[in-house]
Amino acid sequence: MFQFQKALGQLEQKHLFRELIPFDSEPSTVAQKNGKTLLLFCTNNYLGLANHPTLKSAAVSAIQNWGVGAGASRLISGHLRLNDRLESVVARFKSTEAALVFSSGYMTNIGAIGTIVQREDLILADRLNHASLVAGCRLSEGRFRIYPHKDMTKLRKLLSDRKVGQDVLIVTDGVFSMDGDITPLPEILKLAEEYDASIYLDDAHATGVIGAHGGGTCDHYQLSSSRIIQMGTFSKAFGGFGGFIAGTSTLKQYLINKAPSFIYTTALPPSVLATALAAFELIEAEASLRERLWKNRAYFCHKAVQLGFDTLGSETPIVPLRIGSSEKAINFSKKLLEEGIYIPSIRPPTVPEGTSRLRVTLTASHTESQIDFLLSRLEKVGKDLRVI
Ligand SMILES: Cc1ncc(COP(=O)(O)O)c(C=O)c1O
Structure with a gap:
């Protein structure tokens, strides 16, 4: 017999277990989950067209x-x-x-x-x-x-x-x-x-x-x-x-x-x-869509680096924040969720061992105040968990 439960247990032990998170609304820069509004910084909806x-x-x-x-x-x-x-x-x-x-x-x-x-x-x-x-x-x-x-x-x-x-x-x-x-x-x-x-x-x-x-x-x-x-x-x-x-x-x-x-x-x-x-x-x-995307990317990236995050050489609206171990990355993501921000942790085998990260993605639709809120929570959680 195939040992699915054993394999899942091993994933859990290594902090590599993955699960689906159901959302109750269309995912734009915000989404509803169990009556709570969450800020999303993880979609690939770079120009906001999924909701256009x-x-x-x-x-x-x-x-x-x-x-x-x-x-x-x-x-x-x-x-x-x-x-x-x-x-x-x-x-x-x-x-x-x-x-x-x-x-x-x-x-x-x-x-x-x-x-x-x-x-x-x-x-x-x-x-x-x-x-x-x-x-x-x-x-x-x-x-x-x-x-x-x-x-x-x-x-x-x-x-x-x-x-x-x-x-x-x-x-x-x-x-x-x-x-x-x-x-x-x-x-x-x-x-x-x-x-x-x-x-x-x-x-x-x-x-x-x-x-x-x-x-x-x-x-x-x-x-x-x-x-x-x-x-x-x-x-x-x-x-x-x-x-x-x-x-x-x-x-x-x-x-x-x-x-x-x-x-x-x-x-x-x-x-x-x-x-x-x-x-x-x-x-x-509408070139303005791309202009807004890049403006948001520059604003966020500059401040994230100033806070002390390692952005792993990002040059685009995909801005990874290197956390390190899978356990710490999961923990970071959970703490952000408590603050109303959803960014799942990215862990092996998607990325190499020891480079688990939060993959922040900016879109043209994010507002400066949404990005400021993200930065303030990243600073708080980053300091609590000694990532920065
Ligand atoms: C680099 C890269 N190639 C291919 C794909 C697959 O594209 P799709 O989501 O359209 O199947 C993805 C999506 O996750 C990707 O990131």
Whole structure:
């Protein structure tokens, strides 16, 4: 018999047990839980679009016009015109020839990487890549090597050690989801050109957030290359759901024909597609959303560092506060909850041992007084627990 209870007990002992927290309202900067109002500083709703009236009405009108479900997979009868429209917009936004929408970011990563990489190929992946990238790499039949976080010397060494003629895919987050720092894409691209490799760039937390136009990591560094396969999701800055790959038309055709997580699942509901389309319109028309996000990020980060928190090199609206042990991180999070603030602790295996943290995320919708309240409670609890 499987020993589930024993395994759960072990997690509990190591302070690694996870549980679901039910909320009774839509999660914006605040949410209701058991009649109590909590301030949220943990969502990926960077631009506040998950609660935006324009997206809500786009979803409602898509339901009225197209129904609630796609009814089948894309290759059967689920390929509604909305998919074509959305894919053209993604490709334009990402400055690529084409794009392909998947059911989620996770499904994109677990399907696309293994479809691109064959048994004889090599994957080189950053040590702090998101779990969905790790899963995608493990599911592929290629060889999988990890380089230390953003270590270009080690990456060069691994590239130079590849077998003659071996195809190589360098896999990296654009913005690292638990650290909030940005991948050194120009250096990676230079190495990729030198060693004739390709790059798989997970821009889940970068799209809509970084870059002069919110285009993500390529926009941030103002570079483009057909060597870069860009992945993204509509579940963070876009406030909705669904993932995508942006790249060449040939890659798109290849994934349509070969990627199991694209082929063997029901297409996204029309309301989800319409929501993503509406989000693009807002993101392109309203640069002020991004400006507010970055203003909030700068305000918080500056003061958190002044208080003495280690923000682990964050460069984006993801601002981790390093706590250390899992036990202390849980305790910190519980004490903040008593003060009316919800930020769950992030622990291994999501982050390396000894680096448990509170992952604070700022959004465009937070007010300065909400951020001031957070800072005052962080100072109080941080001093009580001797974190600062
Ligand atoms: C870096 C990264 N990639 C991929 C995903 C998966 O995206 P989705 O939530 O759309 O499945 C996430 C979300 O947690 C992420 O943080």
